[in-house]
Amino acid sequence: MATMRDVAARAGVSIKTVSNVLNDYPYIKESTRAKVLTAIDQLGYRMNISARNLRAGRTGIIALVVPELSLPYFAQLSDAIIEAAAIKGWTVIVEQTGGVRERELDMLSGARRHLVDGVIFSPLALGPGETDHLHVDFPLVLLGERMSNGPVDHVTISxxxxxxxxxxxxxxxxxxxxxxxxxxxxxxxxxxxxxxxxxxxxxxxxxxxxxxxxxxxxxxxxxxxxxxxxxxxxxxxxxxxxxxxxxxxxxxxxxxxxxxxxxxxxxxxxxxxxxxxxxxxxxxxxxxxxxGQKQIARTAVDLLAERIGGGAEEYREIYADFTLxxxxxxxxxxxxx
Amino acid sequence: MATMRDVAARAGVSIKTVSNVLNDYPYIKESTRAKVLTAIDQLGYRMNISARNLRAGRTGIIALVVPELSLPYFAQLSDAIIEAAAIKGWTVIVEQTGGVRERELDMLSGARRHLVDGVIFSPLALGPGETDHLHVDFPLVLLGERMSNGPVDHVTISxxxxxxxxxxxxxxxxxxxxxxxxxxxxxxxxxxxxxxxxxxxxxxxxxxxxxxxxxxxxxxxxxxxxxxxxxxxxxxxxxxxxxxxxxxxxxxxxxxxxxxxxxxxxxxxxxxxxxxxxxxxxxxxxxxxxxGQKQIARTAVDLLAERIGGGAEEYREIYADFTLxxxxxxxxxxxxx
DNA sequence: CCTGACTTGTACATCGATGTAGAAGCCAAT
DNA sequence: ATTGGCTTCTACATCGATGTACAAGTCAGG
CATH class of the missing domain: 3.40.50.2300 (Response regulator)
Incomplete structure (x- = not known):
């Protein structure tokens, strides 16, 4: 599998120049850019995400934790969240807890905190008395009303x-x-x-x-x-x-x-x-x-984006509109x- | 965030020893193992998956590509596949194509081949005449009958x-x-x-x-x-x-x-x-x-595992049982x- | 007391991409 | 000719974990 080094060799430039081309660094001669792009094309080069993640500390992946996809509500919610995330260029990992307490706790334990940039979590087993578990050190957005008033962003309906x-x-x-x-x-x-x-x-x-x-x-x-x-x-x-x-x-x-x-x-x-x-x-x-499920999905993804971007201070509780x-x-x- | 280096320092051992403990290397003195585990516990250390992936060349993630989760069939299928993958210790990324040709092709282009170890793909837009696109250089298992006889493993029903x-x-x-x-x-x-x-x-x-x-x-x-x-x-x-x-x-x-x-x-x-x-x-x-959806899910995951493990040679076409x-x-x- | 087998641990290079520092080439102004 | 400001590119260290090579320590048998 071709690496950046191979591309650099073929294009006759340094490896960093290839990186610069791929990251839209402004000071690149047009001819250099063309050479690099041609080499990439010829080699069928794809960047190694793991390597980039290791440097950048971001993965571009978020986790969505739901009880189970077999319930149409969660299936449709996942659909909406995956679409909303795609707009932001994110990929979504879907985890099912089956509403099992231990599996829900596991999701909050941070076992995957290097793998994902943030988590959208719809708890079923964990409840109000257990907001302690929400003191996590990764961006987290909660769905539903199971664990209100915790130290997290929160999207639900009235x-x-x-x-x-x-x-x-x-x-x-x-x-x-x-x-x-x-x-x-x-x-x-x-x-x-x-x-x-x-x-x-x-x-x-x-x-x-x-x-x-x-x-x-x-x-x-x-x-x-x-x-x-x-x-x-x-x-x-x-x-x-x-x-x-x-x-x-x-x-x-x-x-x-x-x-x-x-x-x-x-x-x-x-x-x-x-x-x-x-x-x-x-x-x-x-x-x-x-x-207002689509609104919930979009809002959750937006909140998570702010949290990941570090632009959020207060923890917010957002109520989506409902209609009969x-x-x-x-x-x-x-x-x- | 604690790294292996921090754990090593606290436990008073080398960083590789920590790695060995975590990877069940046999020759570790019980007292050393205990020290390391204690340090890990105290620091709340979690391994950086990206770094491990970079070394190992494996991510432990597979992608599941379906038209849309809003259709109960695909929701239940995803449920079953996520569970089957979890047994193997895998995490599942769910991608929706909406049945749009371009998005299906994009999934086969290998844009994510560094991110996932393999792909389970249920095509809707791509069809029989287009098996060329299936000559991919990553492990792939196809679901359904849209693209039979391609150079891939294939699970469907009669x-x-x-x-x-x-x-x-x-x-x-x-x-x-x-x-x-x-x-x-x-x-x-x-x-x-x-x-x-x-x-x-x-x-x-x-x-x-x-x-x-x-x-x-x-x-x-x-x-x-x-x-x-x-x-x-x-x-x-x-x-x-x-x-x-x-x-x-x-x-x-x-x-x-x-x-x-x-x-x-x-x-x-x-x-x-x-x-x-x-x-x-x-x-x-x-x-x-x-x-026999659960059987399909399990079979697809098993085939993918074999393919990833390199233990498979022939491309296989498997028919799950059906009942009325x-x-x-x-x-x-x-x-x- | 020495040898060799086995256990336990260390140092270093490496995976692939990117940030930093800075070199080299070019140009206009002095 | 020299200085300084751009542009364009290179060299190197680095992210965190792991494989390789090897050193140090333990222990039995001779």
Whole structure:
């Protein structure tokens, strides 16, 4: 494999001159530049990134740490972040933690801090009491609300407000027996979305009813939503609406509801959260909270860039905008739309 | 940031001894090893990967090149490949091409050949006539059937057989007007799955009917399936079954069918391909071809490992096993299952 | 007490690119 | 002719870890 030395030899210049050409050093005679470029072309030379990194202390790589790509939300998030990073000329390493505490800690231990310039981290197992782990010596941007108020930059949406708006939408439809699927006793999105749900319920003058609030596991897959819904139906508690804390939970719940013979939204209205692509194609299509994922991705990458560039001082907490996407699962089929 | 030199100084040994400890060199006195490990611990030392890579010529990173993570199939594939790579101690860079020809070529140009030890590539735009581009000087494993018979290792499933089996399943149900959604005139999975469809149709004594074969775009998203289905319905051609060349196409089609008032499977049976998680939760649940994705992922990583290790000579073409997952969209709801 | 085998550690060159210092060539102004 | 300011390029040290060569120390057997 050709090195810079080979290029220099072929072009009849010094190795540093080759480097200068490649780094757009201004004082290069046009003829010299041409010779060098020709040599590079002939030899098919590619710069050795490891060597450059060793000198420069930068790798041009960032790590994205998510629970798992199989969840559409994280898949779409990764898509958006990879694209946003590409614009900055960065390459993205994707690490999956599976929501396993030990693997999340490992990501923060700095084992890769020479390999990447910075990390975008979406924790699932680590929580609010553990912000100590965030005192890391590499640029870090946190996603989601699992570990707010730590010594890091932080991008999320107003989970409380968004969840409240989603619940309010169900209340506005005249529903009063609204199940909340996604609570799992773990701080973070589960808790803040639950808080939003509760705020809407209580400000509507209703009372909190724990029979409407099944406990689910850590992982918000479709199965979890289906199981929780089945549990609710089995319990016999009356239900006229469901708020799934994410779309896959809601879709799982919807599946069970339809299978049990309920009509959506006539008997039970359903709303989700995240607005994944699938919501537009389920039957019925699923109303959802659009969390501004692309904005989150861009913001996270921008914050990381500032942090890496050293231009940031204060730790920032940024809230992306959300909107409600109302579809059939709450308002039924609209004849003209 | 502490370097090996610092560790050596603190432990009172030479820098090479530290290196030896870290690399499990056999002849190290236990007391020396302990001193070194203590020093490493006290300093919070982490090895500089770039420096090691520069020496070793290996990076421990592989690149996974896919069209886009937003498609569940590729999201799940990436998940599986990242896990399989982690077992080998590898880190995975995920690159998205968006199915854009230029970006796919760029991935093969070797621009990153110093950054990664090898590449797993799932092409979408590049096709059979362009195997020239596959004469690359880095370890490469190809996924899918877009560029068979090139000078590379290759992992795929028997698309023709699998598609034929899926179509045969519809025929076995007594359907004769089977639409095929996914053909786009592009060689690769689109073509081979079409061939399988046609083989089943013709061996059943039916005649090919082009009004049942809409042309879709390159990207097999839900929208594409929905549009194609709408087109079919508008054309008025009779249809009693649909074979979607992947699940998202089938789901998009199913959405349009249900919306038009058709019952699935009573009026129209639907089968997809890929067996993504969503198929188990759609209403009705979607029959699909299970392509053995985890097996594909593991096989691809294994082949790449052999190639990187230099232990492989012949270029290999490996076919993963497939099975049919029969669900409600073809056989209706089963009372006891 | 010496030899040779084995253990344990050190010094130095090296991987490939880049920053620093400065040399050499050229020109205009003195 | 000399000075000084540009432009253009070279030589060398350096980033951090590792392979090679070899030195020093230990220990058994003769």
């Amino acid at each position: 989970n409380v407000q968004a969840a409240r708006a989603a619940t309010q939408h169900l209340l506005d439809l005249g529903r009063h027996r609204i199940a909340a699927i996604g609570a799992n006793g773990v701080a973070g999105a589960a808790t803040t979305r639950f808080d939003g749900y509760l705020a809407a319920i209580e400000s509507a003058g209703l009372e909190r009813d724990d029979t409407l609030i099944p406990v689910v596991g850590l992982s918000w897959h479709r199965t979890a939503g289906a199981e929780a819904m089945q549990e609710l139906l089995d319990s016999g508690t009356p239900i006229d609406a469901v708020f799934g804390f994410n779309d896959t939970l809601a879709l799982g719940a919807m599946h069970v509801l339809l299978r049990s013979g309920r009509r959506i939204p006539e008997d039970v209205a359903v709303i989700g959260f995240d607005n994944i692509e699938e919501t537009r194609f389920s039957m019925p299509s699923l109303s959802s909270v659009e969390p 996407e109302i579809r059939e699962s709450t308002i039924g089929r609209q004849e003209d739309a | 698309n023709v057989q699998a598609a034929r089996a899926a179509t045969q399943h519809l025929l076995d149900l007594g359907r004769h007007r089977i639409a095929a959604i996914g053909a786009n005139g592009v060689a690769g999975a689109a073509t081979t799955r079409f061939d399988g469809y046609l083989a089943a149709i013709e061996s059943a004594g039916l005649e090919r009917d082009d009004t049942l074969i809409p042309v879709v775009g390159l990207s097999w998203h839900r929208t594409a399936g929905a549009e194609a289905m709408q087109e079919l319905l508008d054309s008025g051609t009779p249809i009693d079954a649909v074979f979607g060349f992947n699940d998202t196409l089938a789901l998009g089609a199913m959405h349009v069918l249900l919306r038009s008032g058709r019952r699935i499977p009573e009026d129209v049976a639907v089968i997809g391909f890929d067996n993504i998680e969503e198929t188990r939760f759609s209403m009705p649940s979607l029959s699909s071809v299970e392509p 997952e029969i669900r409600e969209s073809t056989i209706g709801r089963q009372e006891d299952a």
